Amino acid sequence: MGWPEFLFLLEGMKWTIALSAIGFIGGGVVGLAVALARTSGRPMLERATAAYVSVFQGTPLLMQLFVVYFGLVLVGLDLAPWEAVALGFTLHASAYLGDIWRGGIEAVPRGQMEAARALSLGYVSRMRDVILPQALRVSLPATIGFLVQLIKGTSLASIVGFTELARAGNMVSNQIFKPLLVFGIVGAMYFALCWPLSLYGSWMERRLAAPTR
Template identity: 60%
Template sequence: MIRPFGINEALFIVEAIRWTLALSAVAFAGGAIGGLIVALCRVSSVAPLRYLALGYIRLFQGTPLLMQLFLVYFGLNIFGAGINPWLAASLALTLHASAFLGEIWRGCIEAVPSGQSEAAWALGLGYVDRMKSIVLPQAAKIAVAPTVGFLVQLIKGTSLASIIGFVELTRAGQIINNATFVPFKVFGLVAILYFVLCWPLSLVARWTERRFAVATQR
């Protein structure tokens, strides 16, 4: 039976934001760890590590996120892993984020002037100390804007987790629409909520990019 779209239905959609944010946070945190490893492998002097990281990036950047979600969820279940939608979505998005953040941060590391590394070598600093004390702190400043920009894309990308049954913002909208059959109201609200989540982050990304540009011109 079709029921009217009321306050309870709207609240059900709004409350689903917490799962969108939770999935985004888990994927971003895991992707940050994996992305740093990938980025360091990409700039490593060890050729096998560079090629392995490059292959990883090409794989996840060259295939749709939706397919990656399907492969993780259905693939692991075929092998008897018994993974649930929450774990599957977290794992797939973490792998996806690792590839993109790794490439973003690789570019930021290489953007640090080579003279900085040469000075570190002249001071007798080893690879770990050079990265920790000289290169990575400077690369982090460059990386803020593109990293926040990717976070916006990651939040929107969590909507694909609805395909495997994870009840986040988009899936909550689908559930309510199936019960009320008022798609304009339901998905209009969903779109507004995504905008509220993503627009402030987009402003932060643009602000930090402008601030960094001004700082480098001084």
């Protein structure tokens, strides 16, 4: 296990971080739309987005990546591995973040919405200035917890040949025949990414809960 092998693992770690960021940001944009649709009060829209969430929460992430990469080819969309996993993680994250934020919106006392309506605030202003800031406060710890799961889930991207940290570790292990050493280092790298986020999520949960005690 020399310096070139370690640099190769760092390169894989870089792509793990990039994939996690794309999935989280893209999933956050779509997830916000899902959350707003699920709390819109329009039955058809709520049922459609509930079905969307159920599909992605009820099927394995590995299968979702497989379907995105190999299934879209059947309809004429030949995506590169990078594009396929980015799309797959965005869709996966949007379902979970949409559900988390839907719960946060519904946790805001109903009186807040009624007071905003009494002030003649439009829908956009009600959500942006009154409801969503409070919903974010409630759902932030769960959002950070999901980000940790998303980072670890990037290890499944190797199914379509995408080289992230776990696949880089496997490639190095096959070259130097020291799997315990290599995957011990890979595990330490995942830990270095996830543990600070877990600590931050726990700290935020305690901080946000303190004023309500």
